[in-house]
Amino acid sequence: MPDTKADRVGLARRALSHLEKPVTARAVDDYAPFFELLAEDVCFEHASPTAAGVLHGKQKLVDYVTSWFGELADARRQDDVEVSRPLEYFQSGDRVVVLWAERTIDKESRRPGPSTEAVAVFDFDGEHIVRLRKFSQ
Numbered sequence: 001m002p003d004t005k006a007d008r009v010g011l012a013r014r015a016l017s018h019l020e021k022p023v024t025a026r027a028v029d030d031y032a033p034f035f036e037l038l039a040e041d042v043c044f045e046h047a048s049p050t051a052a053g054v055l056h057g058k059q060k061l062v063d064y065v066t067s068w069f070g071e072l073a074d075a076r077r078q079d080d081v082e083v084s085r086p087l088e089y090f091q092s093g094d095r096v097v098v099l100w101a102e103r104t105i106d107k108e109s110r111r112p113g114p115s116t117e118a119v120a121v122f123d124f125d126g127e128h129i130v131r132l133r134k135f136s137q
Helices: 004-015 028-037 058-072
Strands: 038-047 052-056 079-092 095-106 116-125 128-136
Touching (some): 004 116, 038 058, 052 058
Parallel strands (some): 038 128
Antiparallel strands (some): 038 052, 116 128
């Protein structure tokens, strides 16, 4: 069996590969690598200025992420979101911390808003994400 500990950063990169596209350019399929890496009993904690919460279980997290697509298709949505500073990965054992910045982009004018900091903390067991915490300003 290969040593997956050595490639925890590679797993985190795969899980966040959807960030390569602005939010409104993503399809549900872009999240497939993320969904595949989730443990059945994953715990997801998130906090931002507009929302916070905890979800337990792979299906609940998949449903939470896929529910965004109805909101993104809403013509009233004025902003897109894109990564404004490349992702930085730090590993310690089974944990990977990822730092980046993101900003909103006005849909009509294409003018960017200010960048905000974001962090994701992945805890792995084997090749599966057992806990994920995501925080943003």
